[in-house]
Amino acid sequence: xxxxxxxxxxxxxxxxxxxxxxxxxxxxxxxxxxxxxxxxxxxxxxxxxxxxxxxxxxxxxxxxxxxxxxxxxxxxxx
Amino acid sequence: xxxxxxxxxxxxxxxxxxxxxxxxxxxxxxxxxxxxxxxxxxxxxxxxxxxxxxxxxxxxxxxxxxxxxxxxxxxxxxxxxxxxxxxxxxxxxxxxxxxxxxxxxxxxxxxxxxxxxxxxxxxxxxxxxxxxxxxxxxxxxxxxxxxxxxxxxxxx
Numbered sequence: 001x002x003x004x005x006x007x008x009x010x011x012x013x014x015x016x017x018x019x020x021x022x023x024x025x026x027x028x029x030x031x032x033x034x035x036x037x038x039x040x041x042x043x044x045x046x047x048x049x050x051x052x053x054x055x056x057x058x059x060x061x062x063x064x065x066x067x068x069x070x071x072x073x074x075x076x077x078x
Numbered sequence: 079x080x081x082x083x084x085x086x087x088x089x090x091x092x093x094x095x096x097x098x099x100x101x102x103x104x105x106x107x108x109x110x111x112x113x114x115x116x117x118x119x120x121x122x123x124x125x126x127x128x129x130x131x132x133x134x135x136x137x138x139x140x141x142x143x144x145x146x147x148x149x150x151x152x153x154x155x156x157x158x159x160x161x162x163x164x165x166x167x168x169x170x171x172x173x174x175x176x177x178x179x180x181x182x183x184x185x186x187x188x189x190x191x192x193x194x195x196x197x198x199x200x201x202x203x204x205x206x207x208x209x210x211x212x213x214x215x216x217x218x219x220x221x222x223x224x225x226x227x228x229x230x231x232x233x234x
Contacts, residue, residue, distance in 0.1 A: 008128060051130075070133065075195070075200060077127070077134075077201065078193045078199075
């Protein structure tokens with residue numbers, strides 16, 4: 001199980017803050033493709049960063065069971 | 079006493095200063111970020127901050143590490159509030175103590191600029207006629223390099 005976290009506008013569009021994926025091993029880019037299809041939203045990840053277990057990661061990063069992937073829309077703290 | 083914290087209640091400025099003040103320091107600089115009512119003619123009624131809390135606290139600590147590397151002898155504390163905030167409420171407090179004053183100013187400025195780049199916190203503006211997640215204060219909505227610019231000098 002891979003945990004996926006969504007935030008801010010992305011969370012509102014998806015209607016959920018958290019998803020569980022049953023796959024054992026995936027690349028970040030695979031997860032993005034799957035979610036774009038799921039939500040019929042090909043622009044979903046434009047301008048968005050990814051993090052694996054709270055560290056920024058890129059599209060080629062592989063994740064496996066037990067990992068937490070977070071998609072980080074442009075930040076606006078401060 | 080956590081020096082890098084996401085909090086859900088009011089931030090007391092003195093508490094943040096107390097985390098960095100010490101005998102070796104001759105200067106403490108603080109930055110206080112507050113909720114502004116008017117942005118480009120639009121009137122904010124209130125706003126909401128949301129964070130990926132564990133990662134946000136790690137990223138705040140990372141900023142502290144960057145500051146220690148760039149300004150040796152400094153100590154930094156940052157608290158950022160999330161939840162619903164009213165006009166003039168304090169959203170963020172940064173305190174940096176250094177042996178001499180110049181570095182304290184520079185490091186404090188560096189900290190707030192880095193928060194706006196690498197810390198997963200989001201602000202939703204609520205106006206009297208609508209609402210919107212703020213995504214590009216720095217106009218880096220698309221992260222031109224595909225990732226936050228981790229080592230670039232943003233302190234000019």
